[in-house]
Amino acid sequence: MQSDIKFLAGVGPKKAAVFNSELEIFTTEDLLWYLPFRYVDRSSFQKISEIEADTTVQLKGKITRFILEGQKFKERLIGIFTDGDRTMELIWFKSASFIRRTLVADKEYIVFGKATVFNGKINIVHPEIDIFEETASQEASMQAVYSISEKMKKAFITSKMLNKLQRTALEQVKSTITETFPPYIIEQQKLIPFFEALQNIHFPKNTEMLKKAQFRLKFDELFYTQLRILKQKRKQKRTFKGYIFGKVGYYFNTFYNNSLQFELTNAQKRVIKEIRYDLGSGKHTNRLLQGDVGSGKTLVALMIILLAIDNGFQAAFMAPTEILANQHFETLTSFLKNIDLNIKLLTGSTKTKERKLIHAQLESGELHILVGTHALIEDKVQFKNLGLAIIDEQHRFGVAQRAKLWGKNENPPHVLVMTATPIPRTLSMTLYGDLDISVIDELPPGRKLVKTIHSFDSQRLRVFKFMRDEIAKGRQIYVVYPLIQESEKFDYKDLTDGYESITRAFPPPEYLVSIVHGQMKTEEKNRSMELFTSGQAHILVSTTVIEVGVNVPNASIMIIESAEKFGLSQLHQLRGRVGRGAEQSYCILMTSYKLSKNAKKRIEIMVQSNDGFKIAEEDLKLRGPGDIEGTQQSGVAFDFKIANIAQDGAIIQLCSDLINEILDEDVELKSEKNTILLSEFEKRKRVKLNWRIIS
Numbered sequence: 001m002q003s004d005i006k007f008l009a010g011v012g013p014k015k016a017a018v019f020n021s022e023l024e025i026f027t028t029e030d031l032l033w034y035l036p037f038r039y040v041d042r043s044s045f046q047k048i049s050e051i052e053a054d055t056t057v058q059l060k061g062k063i064t065r066f067i068l069e070g071q072k073f074k075e076r077l078i079g080i081f082t083d084g085d086r087t088m089e090l091i092w093f094k095s096a097s098f099i100r101r102t103l104v105a106d107k108e109y110i111v112f113g114k115a116t117v118f119n120g121k122i123n124i125v126h127p128e129i130d131i132f133e134e135t136a137s138q139e140a141s142m143q144a145v146y147s148i149s150e151k152m153k154k155a156f157i158t159s160k161m162l163n164k165l166q167r168t169a170l171e172q173v174k175s176t177i178t179e180t181f182p183p184y185i186i187e188q189q190k191l192i193p194f195f196e197a198l199q200n201i202h203f204p205k206n207t208e209m210l211k212k213a214q215f216r217l218k219f220d221e222l223f224y225t226q227l228r229i230l231k232q233k234r235k236q237k238r239t240f241k242g243y244i245f246g247k248v249g250y251y252f253n254t255f256y257n258n259s260l261q262f263e264l265t266n267a268q269k270r271v272i273k274e275i276r277y278d279l280g281s282g283k284h285t286n287r288l289l290q291g292d293v294g295s296g297k298t299l300v301a302l303m304i305i306l307l308a309i310d311n312g313f314q315a316a317f318m319a320p321t322e323i324l325a326n327q328h329f330e331t332l333t334s335f336l337k338n339i340d341l342n343i344k345l346l347t348g349s350t351k352t353k354e355r356k357l358i359h360a361q362l363e364s365g366e367l368h369i370l371v372g373t374h375a376l377i378e379d380k381v382q383f384k385n386l387g388l389a390i391i392d393e394q395h396r397f398g399v400a401q402r403a404k405l406w407g408k409n410e411n412p413p414h415v416l417v418m419t420a421t422p423i424p425r426t427l428s429m430t431l432y433g434d435l436d437i438s439v440i441d442e443l444p445p446g447r448k449l450v451k452t453i454h455s456f457d458s459q460r461l462r463v464f465k466f467m468r469d470e471i472a473k474g475r476q477i478y479v480v481y482p483l484i485q486e487s488e489k490f491d492y493k494d495l496t497d498g499y500e501s502i503t504r505a506f507p508p509p510e511y512l513v514s515i516v517h518g519q520m521k522t523e524e525k526n527r528s529m530e531l532f533t534s535g536q537a538h539i540l541v542s543t544t545v546i547e548v549g550v551n552v553p554n555a556s557i558m559i560i561e562s563a564e565k566f567g568l569s570q571l572h573q574l575r576g577r578v579g580r581g582a583e584q585s586y587c588i589l590m591t592s593y594k595l596s597k598n599a600k601k602r603i604e605i606m607v608q609s610n611d612g613f614k615i616a617e618e619d620l621k622l623r624g625p626g627d628i629e630g631t632q633q634s635g636v637a638f639d640f641k642i643a644n645i646a647q648d649g650a651i652i653q654l655c656s657d658l659i660n661e662i663l664d665e666d667v668e669l670k671s672e673k674n675t676i677l678l679s680e681f682e683k684r685k686r687v688k689l690n691w692r693i694i695s
């Protein structure tokens with residue numbers, strides 16, 4: 001398995017170099033894990049008469065003659081192909097003489113490719129061609145197809161060559177290959193042997209065997225990924241002592257009894273209980289608090305902060321943007337207005353004098369709560385006794401930043417990560433298998449669901465009228481433009497153009513339109529925000545800076561321009577900015593007529609559903625896990641060869657349950673029956689996962 005790929009018969013140093021650089025294939029084992037991306041059935045064929053344009057077809061027949069057209073170097077080779085019934089053209093623009101030499105007239109071929117219509121005639125350009133062999137086609141009715149990059153093509157590495165190499169590789173490892181699971185798991189889970197799985201993934205005997213092979217290899221990948229995460233989690237729980245927040249004291253009780261204006265939802269109560277249990281257990285808490293926008297996470301965070309203070313600790317509350325940090329600071333301050341606690345805000349724009357004061361008060365312990373942005377994890381910021389760190393909207397923070405927060409006290413502070421972007425369960429199991437999860441799955445009472453409407457750009461006048469009517473009722477409106485980093489200037493132009501057209505439609509002095517975007521100075525930004533939050537401005541035109549957390553209950557309409565450019569979770573986040581007050585709220589998704597299939601689907605989902613978890617699942621299906629926010633930063637290797645997090649939830653669950661059972665009994669995997677598990681585990685531990693303790 002571990003021998004260098006260049007020694008495999010048929011490879012050699014030149015091709016090996018391409019394998020190395022293009023596919024990171026260095027060993028025979030790597031090659032065997034280079035899996036086909038599809039299979040073609042080499043036993044069933046279409047008739048030329050049945051061909052539909054722009055579909056992929058497989059035909060059997062003969063080339064009766066060749067025609068060479070065009071001038072030298074611009075020539076085109078045409079093969080007249082017949083299936084015995086009708087004829088069509090196969091066309092080559094390149095390698096004409098090579099093709100002409102290798103293909104023989106009147107020999108039986110299998111032709112595979114995309115049928116296109118040109119000048120009213122059906123043809124296939126650059127088809128794949130195989131010699132038809134009666135026996136071979138019966139034996140391997142499914143032939144593996146491997147993806148081939150341009151560089152591979154240039155090095156003459158074809159899919160067909162990969163078929164051959166895989167055959168050789170399988171031969172080579174056959175006698176020495178070792179099983180990756182102990183017998184008891186193989187039996188229990190009805191897995192086919194590892195070698196058989198590899199064999200059938202490259203050369204399926206039939207569809208049933210292919211399925212078994214796929215299951216076996218998916219199980220393999222997911223099991224060892226989960227094992228790593230779950231083992232780490234247990235280790236972490238053993239290694240780190242957690243500060244014990246044993247008592248519920250003055251601050252918590254006073255707030256709960258005197259300051260809280262409303263009844264907590266059942267979900268909030270349950271979640272607070274879960275977290276309190278954690279914090280009293282002596283173990284270190286590393287918990288993810290999930291809850292849809294507006295579900296009341298901030299309040300939960302505050303109550304946990306009070307618990308920390310009751311037990312003699314300081315708390316930090318970190319937000320991803322200055323706007324959000326400001327807002328959290330204000331929310332917390334107003335919640336705490338009748339309670340004598342010292343709470344301060346630290347951001348990039350905090351003045352030096354204030355900053356110095358904050359540093360001093362943190363070190364002396366006078367400061368109870370510090371709210372801020374990244375600024376609060378700078379080295380200069382030293383706490384006397386940091387016991388709790390709340391991190392809002394975790395996906396905006398990189399791993400390294402969280403690691404820094406981790407080192408702010410002797411033992412790491414308890415960490416509560418809050419996110420409004422629900423993470424599908426399967427994904428959170430792999431991504432955050434080491435985090436405990438609490439879910440607020442209920443909105444405070446009296447909320448009306450936001451109505452979502454899809455509107456085309458051409459209907460803008462109607463939208464303007466609707467806006468005027470709502471403003472007349474005293475409502476406020478967000479208008480959001482996409483911001484794509486690569487073309488910031490261009491987007492900025494969209495935004496300013498939009499702002500101008502809206503100001504024209506809503507002119508002063510009757511209307512006040514304010515604007516916020518990333519290129520404004522902080523003070524300017526704050527002033528604009530303030531105009532809107534205070535209710536003076538009727539409309540806030542902005543980029544996605546308002547995406548997370550901004551809370552203006554009187555704003556009841558969210559208009560999203562070029563909605564097709566946003567991802568689902570982002571659209572859902574934006575929609576969550578409205579529907580925070582008692583009035584019926586609306587979200588209007590503006591798009592052009594031309595929409596990609598995917599974009600259309602996203603808009604449909606948004607119009608149909610208000611359920612963040614459902615939207616997250618759909619998002620995962622549409623985009624695949626690699627693109628979901630947070631996965632890049634998470635550092636978990638998502639380069640699964642065959643497993644698919646969006647589709648293989650059941651297998652992930654199966655593996656997790658099984659692993660937990662195994663670890664309950666044998667956490668170090670030291671018992672004899674788990675020898676194979678331990679050695680495979682060690683073998684696959686290529687990437688260091690130390691930082692995971694703080695994810």
Ligand code: ADP
Nearest residue numbers: 262263264265292293294295296297298299444
């Ligand atoms: P999230 O951070 O989860 O998006 P917030 O904590 O900002 O949600 O809460 C949204 C709004 O709902 C805030 O104005 C908050 O004061 C209010 N709120 C929170 N919990 C409740 C509750 N149990 N009943 C009524 N209103 C609540």
Ligand code: MG
Nearest residue numbers: 294297298549
């Ligand atoms: Mg929030």
